[in-house]
Amino acid sequence: MDVSSLYNEQFMDHVTHPDYKYVLEGATHEHDGVNPSCGDELHLSIRLGDDGRIEECAYTGHGCAVSMASADMMSDLMVGKTPAEALELCALFKSMVTGAEKDDNKLEEELDEAAMLKDVSHMPARVKCAELAWRTLAEMMHESE
Template identity: 70%
Template sequence: MAMNDLYNASLMDHVSHPDYKYEMDDATSTHEGVNPSCGDDLVLQVRMGEDGRIAEAAYTGHGCAVSQASADMMSDLMVGKTPEEAIGLCRLFGEMIRGSEKDPARLEELDEASCLSSVSHMPARVKCAELAWRTLEEMLEHGDGVTTTEGEG
C-alpha cells in the first residue's frame, strides 16, 4: 500500500544522510516555515547567483521524516533554477501532493521528489510534505519572513 512506497530507502536516506541540512554563511534570502499542527519548524536559506539563478539552497530545523526528506529533495532540485522556474516547481509539487496533477511526464520535472506523490492519499501528511516548498514559494514571491501553515484543533 501507499505507506510502503512512502517510507522507502530513498526517503529514509535523505532523512539519515541529508545533503542540504546546514546553515549557510552567505545566504541572500532566509525564510522560516512553521507547521503549528506538529511543531515542524524549518528555516530555508537561498543564495542567488549573479546569473539570477539559485546557486545554493539549504535548510535547518526539525520535523518529521516526510518534511525533512522533502526539504532535502527540494534543495537539490532547485540549484540552477530561476525564481520563476522554482515557483513553477513549487506549484507543481503542491498540485501533485493534493492529487490534482498525476501526469507522470509532468511529475518527472520534480525528479526524486515525485516519489512523495503517495502523500496525496494521506491528507494528514500533506502539510508535512509541502512545508519546504511553500516556504520557498513565499520567499521567492515575498522575500524574507515567516510562513505558517494552518493548524489543527
C-alpha cells in the same frame, strides 16, 4: 498502502543522511516555515547568483520525516533554477501532493526525486508536512519580488 511505497530506502536516505541540512554561508534570502500543529520548524536559505539563478539552497530545523525529506529533495532540485522556475516547481509539487496533477512522466521529469512524494496525495493528514519546504520557498520568493 505498502510501507515501502513512501518510507522506502531512497526516502529514508534523505532523512538519515540529508545533503542540504546545514547553515548556508552567504545566503541572499532566508525564510522560516512552520506547521504549528505538527511542530515542524524549517529555516530555509538560498544564495542567488549574479546570473539570477539559485546557486545553493539549504535548510535547518526539525520535523517529521516527510517534511525533512521533502526539504532535502527540494534543495537539490532548486540548484540552477531561476526564481520564476522555482515558483513553478513549487506550484507543481503542490498539485502533485493534493492529487490534482497525476501525470507521472511530467512529475518525474520536472520534480526528479521529489516525485516519489506523490503517495502523500493519499494521506491528507501529511500533505502539509510534505508541502512545508515548498510553501516556505514560495513565500520567500513572493516576499523578495
